[in-house]
Amino acid sequence: MKVMKLLTLLLALTTAQMAVAALPENSSSGVGGIRYYNGLERADKQEVVPPGGFFFSFMHGPDSTFAITKSGVGKGRSLPVRINRHNEETGMVIKGSVLFKAGYNGEFQRVLRVGDTIIIPKCVPHSGVFGWDANEETILVTTFTDKYVEYGPDDTGKTAAEFSQKVNYKPNSGPAETADCKNMKDAPKLTWTVKDLPKPE
């Protein structure tokens, strides 16, 4: 009887070892030219302070930057995000909701929910209120189609001063602040500020 139990145990252990051995060995970031990270785990560790309740992580490629922006429950609503941009940006909501407003006259306005996707061309002013529907936890995944070098290295484990500065904005400062956008010929005037965003009910 004991022999049977021992054999069963050995069989189970062998099966477990085979299962582990069959799994591919995970290679690290940078191997084969590929950069890798778990964006959600990293974002949870990188709270932007001030204002708090807002989390951010990113990873650079040679010509792009991938980013995850997350607001905590009950804390995101009062945090409009307004980023001046010198490159194109794509974004998709994977959790929660964002009231998103954009355009020089604020023409585009929509509540983005899970699966909703936007593409923001360069130099287009945009802003948002996270957790719009119910002050819920909200996660937005974005890619910048140039490397966002101002964010600094992505391996520091800290939120870049550049980003902290961006979310700690001053009302009435112009969103299109980069030289690229300032030098646009016939650049339109911006007619709205964060104050013009609707307020949650």
Add this chain to the structure above:
Amino acid sequence: MKNKIALVALLAGLTTLTVWARPPLDTGDGVGGIRYYDSYKLTDQREAVPGFFFSFIHGPNSTYAVYKTAAGKGRDLPVNINRHNEETGVVVKGSVLFKAGYNGEFERVLHVGDAIVIPACTPHSGIFGWDSNEETILITTFTEKYAEYGSDDPKLITPEFKKKVSNIKPGVAIAETDMCKNMKNAPKVTWSLADIPKPE
């Protein structure tokens, strides 16, 4: 009684005025320079090959795409795409065994939140629903407009993409575009789909 009726009428009138005064919350695609679409909804309507769903949207200089495999169908569908621009991707549901590099050096099971950046001309491939043949969704952004995909008209699956996902032959060089072919000292690709581990 008359007072109650008057009060109700007044409240109804105020409510109506409030609704009328409020500007519409949602504007359409393309307004203010912004492109918008409901990617999950659209992806579900676009089955590229049986069990595999795909949708995308172009910006002026980028293309955003969603790849989805249905539960129980995704495992047999390795994706092998030659690329002329950089691509970022993140798994938002399920799992993908992802392999990349000229020697297949990078190999990792990607789960929810796992993100990758694939530089130009880097061969890569993957098997969706790796863990348990589950429904899997990968969202990606190409950092140039992927013009070969054609119009992002939601009614169409482009022949270009169908060819990519349904006409894959083992041993074919992965970096097929002119840009990658013309790279100086371009390394040889040493692996094919046949070298990807098989799910148990």
